[in-house]
Amino acid sequence: MGRVILARLATAIPLLLATTLLSFLLVHWAPGSFLDQLRFQPGIPESVIEQMEERFGLDRPWHLQYSSWIFAIARGDFGLSLRFQRPVADLLKESLPRTLALAVIALLSCTLAGTALGLLSVGRLHGPWDRLACRAALGLLSVHPVVLAILAMSFAAWTGSLPLGGGSSLDASSLPWWGRGADYLRHLVLPEVVLVLFMLPGFFLQARGVMAEVLPSPFVVAGRAQGLSERTLILRHLLPASLAPLVSYASSSLSRLLNGAFLVEVVTGWPGMGRLALVALHDRDSFLLLGTLVVAGVILSIGNLAADLLLAEVDPRIRLEEAST
Amino acid sequence: MRAGGTILTLLALLSLLGPELVAWSPLAQDRDHVYQSPSPSHFLGTDGLGRDVLSRTLHAARFTLLTAAAGLVLAVWFGSAAGALAGLLGGMWDRLVMRSAELFMALPALYLILGLRNLFPSSIGGFEAGLIIVVSLAAVGWSGVARLVRGQVLAIREEAYMAAARAAGASRLRLLSVHILGILRPFLLLQVGLHLPYFLLGEVTLSFLGLGLAEPAPSFGNMLSGAVANASFLGSRFWTWAPPALLLTLAVLGSNLWIEAIRSRYIRYLPPLEGADFESWAARASRFWSSSTWGSKHLRQRAS
Numbered sequence: 260m261g262r263v264i265l266a267r268l269a270t271a272i273p274l275l276l277a278t279t280l281l282s283f284l285l286v287h288w289a290p291g292s293f294l295d296q297l298r299f300q301p302g303i304p305e306s307v308i309e310q311m312e313e314r315f316g317l318d319r320p321w322h323l324q325y326s327s328w329i330f331a332i333a334r335g336d337f338g339l340s341l342r343f344q345r346p347v348a349d350l351l352k353e354s355l356p357r358t359l360a361l362a363v364i365a366l367l368s369c370t371l372a373g374t375a376l377g378l379l380s381v382g383r384l385h386g387p388w389d390r391l392a393c394r395a396a397l398g399l400l401s402v403h404p405v406v407l408a409i410l411a412m413s414f415a416a417w418t419g420s421l422p423l424g425g426g427s428s429l430d431a432s433s434l435p436w437w438g439r440g441a442d443y444l445r446h447l448v449l450p451e452v453v454l455v456l457f458m459l460p461g462f463f464l465q466a467r468g469v470m471a472e473v474l475p476s477p478f479v480v481a482g483r484a485q486g487l488s489e490r491t492l493i494l495r496h497l498l499p500a501s502l503a504p505l506v507s508y509a510s511s512s513l514s515r516l517l518n519g520a521f522l523v524e525v526v527t528g529w530p531g532m533g534r535l536a537l538v539a540l541h542d543r544d545s546f547l548l549l550g551t552l553v554v555a556g557v558i559l560s561i562g563n564l565a566a567d568l569l570l571a572e573v574d575p576r577i578r579l580e581e582a583s584t
Numbered sequence: 585m586r587a588g589g590t591i592l593t594l595l596a597l598l599s600l601l602g603p604e605l606v607a608w609s610p611l612a613q614d615r616d617h618v619y620q621s622p623s624p625s626h627f628l629g630t631d632g633l634g635r636d637v638l639s640r641t642l643h644a645a646r647f648t649l650l651t652a653a654a655g656l657v658l659a660v661w662f663g664s665a666a667g668a669l670a671g672l673l674g675g676m677w678d679r680l681v682m683r684s685a686e687l688f689m690a691l692p693a694l695y696l697i698l699g700l701r702n703l704f705p706s707s708i709g710g711f712e713a714g715l716i717i718v719v720s721l722a723a724v725g726w727s728g729v730a731r732l733v734r735g736q737v738l739a740i741r742e743e744a745y746m747a748a749a750r751a752a753g754a755s756r757l758r759l760l761s762v763h764i765l766g767i768l769r770p771f772l773l774l775q776v777g778l779h780l781p782y783f784l785l786g787e788v789t790l791s792f793l794g795l796g797l798a799e800p801a802p803s804f805g806n807m808l809s810g811a812v813a814n815a816s817f818l819g820s821r822f823w824t825w826a827p828p829a830l831l832l833t834l835a836v837l838g839s840n841l842w843i844e845a846i847r848s849r850y851i852r853y854l855p856p857l858e859g860a861d862f863e864s865w866a867a868r869a870s871r872f873w874s875s876s877t878w879g880s881k882h883l884r885q886r887a888s
Binding site: 274275277278281282285286288397398400401402403405406408409412413513514515517518521522525526533536537540541543548551552555556559560 | 687698703836
C-alpha cells in the first residue's frame with residue numbers, strides 16, 4: 260500500500276507544481292492589476308503605489324516572483340490579499356471549511372442515496388418506478404444549478420422557514436456554541452439541498468447503469484439458482500461487484516462537485532471559497548485568486564488520491580495490477 | 585426518439601427568427617413601467633429597467649445557442665485533432681498532448697475558466713465576450729475529447745486495414761483524414777452531442793458570474809443573476825427569471841434527448857464504446873457528465 264501511495268504522489272506532485280505554474284502565469288499575464296486600479300484614483304500619489312509594488316515584490320521578474328511565492332506557500336504563507344488587506348491564508352482558513360462541509364456532505368449523501376435509489380430501480384428494471392426515476396433524473400440533469408438554486412430560494416422565501424443567504428445570523432456570535440452550531444446548520448440546509456439535487460441524478464443513473472450491467476452476470480444467475488434470498492444476493496454479491504465503478508464515478512465527479520459548490524455558494528451567499536475566488540477575480544486581487552486556484556487544485560488531487568486508494572481497496576484486481584507494475 | 589431533435593430545431597428557429605418578430609428592442613428602457621407583470625403589450629412583462637423580458641429572452645437564446653455551438657465545434661475539432669495526432673504519432677507527441685490534457689484536468693473547470701478569463705479586461709463588448717466564452721469553453725472541453733479520440737485511434741491503429749493502407753503507401757495525412765477520422769465520424773458526432781448540454785450550461789454559468797456577456801446586452805446568465813441580486817423578490821417577480829430558466833432547461837433537455845437519438849441511430853457504426861449495449865440512454869447521459877467533467881477513471885483505463 261505504501262508503495263502505491265508513493266507512486267501516486269510521484270505523479271501528483273509534479274502535476275500540482277505544473278498547475279501552480281499555469282495559474283501563476285495566467286494571473287501574471289493578466290492585464291490590469293489591483294495597483295493599476297489604485298492608479299486611477301486621483302487621491303493616491305504615484306510614490307505610494309511604487310512603495311506598495313516594492314513591498315509585495317511586484318517589480319521583480321516573474322520567475323523570481325514565482326519561486327518566492329511557491330516557497331512561501333510551502334511554509335503556509337499565501338501572501339497578502341490586497342483587497343481585504345489580510346493574509347490570504349486567513350481568508351482561506353475561514354472559507355475552505357465551509358466549502359468542504361458543503362461538498363463532503365453532498366458527496367456522501369449523493370453516493371448513499373444514489374446507490375439506494377439505483378438498487379430500487381434495478382429491483383424491477385424498466386418497471387414503473389424505474390421509468391419514473393430515470394425521467395426525473397434526466398429532467399433534473401437538464402436544470403442549471405443556478406436555476407435550481409433560484410427555485411429553492413423562492414420556495415424558502417415562500418415558506419419563510421429557512422434563512423435566504425449568508426453563512427450565519429447577525430447575532431450568531433452572541434449565541435452559545437450549540438446555538439451557533441444550529442445556526443450554521445440552518446444556513447447550510449438550502450445550499451446543501453441544491454447541491455445534492457444537482458449531483459444526485461448523475462449518481463443515481465451511474466449506480467443504476469452499473470448494477471444493470473452486473474445483474475445478468477453468471478454469478479448472479481448462479482446465486483439465484485442456489486436459492487439465495489434477494490437480500491443476500493443484492494447486498495453480498497451485486498453491491499460489492501458494482502462498488503469499483505461507483506467509486507471511480509464519485510472520484511470523476513469531484514471536479515463537477517467543486518463547480519457546483521462554487522455556483523451554489525455564489526447564488527445562495529454561502530461564504531465559501533467560490534465566492535472568494537469570484538471577488539478576487541473581479542477586484543484583480545492576484546494573491547487571493549492564486550490561493551483559491553492552488554487550494555482547488557490540491558483538493559482535487561487529494562480527492563483523486565483518496566479515490567485511487569479506495570478503488571484499490573474495493574477492487575482486488577486493481578491492487579494486483581499495481582503490485583505487478 | 586424524435587423529441588430531442590424537435591425541441592432543438594424549434595429552439596434554434598425561435599432564437600433565429602424570434603428576435604426579429606418582437607416589436608420591442610431588448611435594450612429599450614422604460615423607467616415608468618418597471619417590473620410590470622405579463623400583459624398584452626409586454627407578453628412576459630418587464631424587468632427592473634422597464635425592458636421587455638420576451639425580447640431579451642429571445643436575444644439571449646440566440647447568443648447562448650450560437651456561442652455554445654461555436655465553442656463545441658472548436659473544442660471537438662481541436663480535441664480530436666490533438667488526440668488523433670497523439671495516437672498516430674506516439675512517442676514525444678503523445679506524451680506532450682496527454683500531459684497537457686492532464687494539466688487542464690488538474691483544476692476544477694470553473695476555477696480554470698476563472699484563471700483564463702483573468703487574461704482579458706473585465707468589461708468588453710458583446711462580440712469579444714462571445715469570443716472569449718467560445719475560447720474558454722473550448723479550452724476546458726478539448727482535453728476530454730482528445731483523450732477519448734486518442735484511445736480510439738490507438739485501437740484503430742492496430743487494425744489490419746490500416747496496415748494495408750500503410751503498405752499501399754498512404755501518407756500520414758491520408759491515414760488520418762480518411763482511415764481514422766472517417767471511421768470515427770459517428771463517434772465524433774456523438775461527442776458533439778454529449779458535450780452540447782455541458783456547453784449550454786457553461787455559457788450561462790460564465791455570464792451568470794459576470795465573466796461573459798455583460799449588461800445591458802441580454803444573456804440567460806445575466807438575466808438570472810439580475811434576478812438573484814433581488815433575492816427577496818424572486819417569487820413575486822417570477823417573470824424576470826422564469827422565461828430564461830425555462831428556455832435554458834428546454835434546450836439542455838432537448839440536447840440530452842438528442843444524444844440518445846444519435847446514439848441509437850449510429851450505434852452499429854460506432855467502434856465499441858464501453859460496456860454492453862443494454863445500457864440505457866439515461867446511463868449514457870450520466871456517463872456524459874462523468875466524461876465531461878474530466879479525470880474519469882474508467883475512461884483513463886480505456887485510453888491506456
